Amino acid sequence: MTTDTFATPRWRDGLEDEYAVLRQTLDQLIPCLEVPLHLPWIDAINALKKRRGAVIMAHSYQSPEIFHGVADITGDSLALAQAAADCDSDLIVLCGVHFMAESAKILAPEKTVLIPDLEAGCSLASSINAADVRALRRRHPGVPVVSYANTSAEVKAESDACCTSANAVQVVEAIAAESGAGKVIFLPDRYLGSWVAQQTDVELVLWNGTCEVHETFTAQQVRHTREQFDARVVAHPECSPEVLAEADFVGSTSAMGRWLAKEKPARVAMITECSMADNLRNQFPDVQFIKPCNLCPHMKRITLPNIHACLRDLRHEVLVAPEVRVRARAALDRMLAIGRRERV
Numbered sequence: 001m002t003t004d005t006f007a008t009p010r011w012r013d014g015l016e017d018e019y020a021v022l023r024q025t026l027d028q029l030i031p032c033l034e035v036p037l038h039l040p041w042i043d044a045i046n047a048l049k050k051r052r053g054a055v056i057m058a059h060s061y062q063s064p065e066i067f068h069g070v071a072d073i074t075g076d077s078l079a080l081a082q083a084a085a086d087c088d089s090d091l092i093v094l095c096g097v098h099f100m101a102e103s104a105k106i107l108a109p110e111k112t113v114l115i116p117d118l119e120a121g122c123s124l125a126s127s128i129n130a131a132d133v134r135a136l137r138r139r140h141p142g143v144p145v146v147s148y149a150n151t152s153a154e155v156k157a158e159s160d161a162c163c164t165s166a167n168a169v170q171v172v173e174a175i176a177a178e179s180g181a182g183k184v185i186f187l188p189d190r191y192l193g194s195w196v197a198q199q200t201d202v203e204l205v206l207w208n209g210t211c212e213v214h215e216t217f218t219a220q221q222v223r224h225t226r227e228q229f230d231a232r233v234v235a236h237p238e239c240s241p242e243v244l245a246e247a248d249f250v251g252s253t254s255a256m257g258r259w260l261a262k263e264k265p266a267r268v269a270m271i272t273e274c275s276m277a278d279n280l281r282n283q284f285p286d287v288q289f290i291k292p293c294n295l296c297p298h299m300k301r302i303t304l305p306n307i308h309a310c311l312r313d314l315r316h317e318v319l320v321a322p323e324v325r326v327r328a329r330a331a332l333d334r335m336l337a338i339g340r341r342e343r344v
Helices: 020-029 032-052 077-086 098-107 130-139 153-157 168-179 190-197 219-229 241-246 253-263 274-283 304-313 322-343
Strands: 054-059 073-075 091-095 112-114 145-148 161-163 183-187 203-206 232-235 267-271 288-290
Touching: 020 032, 020 274, 032 054, 032 304, 054 077, 073 077, 077 091, 077 098, 091 098, 091 304, 098 112, 098 153, 098 322, 130 145, 130 153, 130 183, 145 168, 153 322, 161 168, 161 322, 168 183, 168 190, 168 322, 183 190, 190 203, 190 241, 219 232, 219 241, 219 267, 232 241, 232 253, 253 274, 267 274, 274 288
Parallel strands: 054 073, 054 091, 091 112, 145 161, 145 183, 183 203, 232 267, 267 288
Antiparallel strands: none
């Protein structure tokens, strides 16, 4: 949490009526006593956003007052980066962690990308750097590198292609086939890599990175949740193999939502970041969400007050050096090209 001092916006007449629909939504997702504290900030941000001509983008792990209250565009990290390139605004506030803001800048270099807190990091992104990737290439000459989107721009620039948890298998197989190596260096999440390895014949060289949110879940927690609440279990592939073995479905952030729409379970436990379940509850009111979840401390550094300050002062611009941006863009473009080719 940042320590900046902010002047709290004043409550104004008509505020509750103007935001009646939003208040009804937030009352179902967060403690109702918090909503009156959030509304003046939401109102002030929306007014400032309009004056600046800015677009606010929020990752699915953002708290409901941000996700539903001020975001114009929501989604997973790749979807937000693509939206940054496609949107009309030249000013983007990225409510997520630093590598996400970098990805937006890589795909939209001509636009100003701001992040409300520069310290909003990621344990996966910080687990590896560009020098590590170069060292891996020296140890495995001729073996291509596929890097998860949860990496810095510098690591993306050292990679042959990027991937998401949704398309990791597809990208790995395509890159292995193109290179003829039969082997791929997969970075940096060892659990996601293990999950990918189970679904392909391509040999993977893994890095010892993990997500601090997902690595702490245990198989015992999953079994207890299923037995205690008679719930279906959905897990993110960044969880350990023991947790994934207990799940009814394993998939990316966006895939989880599609699974819920298809299966319509009476009760579900989402083994991922807590706010993901909070935000989906609004979309699936008939589903009871059991929450054996963990909070991402980096995502929670993003708050309504520092979003307001970010817009007010146009502070915390995210920059990527041109030589890094061009090479990182090539890795992202290669992933997108593989996706387009597979859809033909």
